[in-house]
Amino acid sequence: MPKSSDAIPHGGLAYDRLIAALRSGDLQPGDRLREVELSQDFALSRTPIREALRALEADGIVEHKPRLGAVVRRLGYGEVVELYETRVVLERTAAQLAAQHATAAEIDEMTDLNADIAATSDPSVAAGLNQNFHRCLYLATRNRFLGHAARSLNNALMLLGPTTLADEARIQTVTAQHDLILKALRARDSAAAGAAAEEHLQTSLRHRLKVLRE
Numbered sequence: 001m002p003k004s005s006d007a008i009p010h011g012g013l014a015y016d017r018l019i020a021a022l023r024s025g026d027l028q029p030g031d032r033l034r035e036v037e038l039s040q041d042f043a044l045s046r047t048p049i050r051e052a053l054r055a056l057e058a059d060g061i062v063e064h065k066p067r068l069g070a071v072v073r074r075l076g077y078g079e080v081v082e083l084y085e086t087r088v089v090l091e092r093t094a095a096q097l098a099a100q101h102a103t104a105a106e107i108d109e110m111t112d113l114n115a116d117i118a119a120t121s122d123p124s125v126a127a128g129l130n131q132n133f134h135r136c137l138y139l140a141t142r143n144r145f146l147g148h149a150a151r152s153l154n155n156a157l158m159l160l161g162p163t164t165l166a167d168e169a170r171i172q173t174v175t176a177q178h179d180l181i182l183k184a185l186r187a188r189d190s191a192a193a194g195a196a197a198e199e200h201l202q203t204s205l206r207h208r209l210k211v212l213r214e
Contacts, residue, residue, distance in 0.1 A: 014052035017042050022158045029161050075159045082151035083156050084205040094141050095197035096190040102140035107185050110136050114178040118191035164207050
């Protein structure tokens with residue numbers, strides 16, 4: 001399925017840059033998106049910026065609020081729970097399938113990514129490595145439909161706000177849970193892999209909800 005920017009060739013560059021800003025954390029949920037400022041930041045005219053904002057609104061990433069204009073949408077408490085419930089189902093299934101189909105090289109790659117997460121002190125770098133770890137897990141399933149379902153959640157994931165990998169204790173928890181998934185993958189134990197993946201996502205949800213309450 002083509003992304004929204006495919007239908008707006010003049011706004012595609014602006015769309016891609018806005019998406020990149022969301023993924024990097026330069027734009028956060030609740031931030032205002034002023035056409036004039038974005039036009040200056042991206043060295044583009046206001047027309048492609050306006051087209052990109054319309055596309056992002058169609059994607060559910062941007063919303064218009066009275067007296068504020070376009071803002072990055074902020075997920076509510078219930079939406080965060082629903083998002084993680086869906087992720088649990090997908091990730092558990094992905095881990096189960098990866099235990100059956102992942103090659104030794106793919107497991108080694110995920111192991112290296114997890115080591116890199118543990119070694120970095122930069123939250124944004126850790127978040128990017130973590131995304132790559134989970135992307136590799138889905139690729140190892142050999143199931144394109146499962147991968148497509150996971151990618152369809154990407155927009156919502158960008159609306160979760162700052163990464164939770166902002167302190168050493170959290171990184172240690174994440175990498176330890178990744179290790180349990182990897183151990184199950186090496187043993188070709190689908191049940192253990194699925195259980196480890198589910199516990200990993202449940203822990204992430206508990207941490208995310210704690211941050212929302214603070």
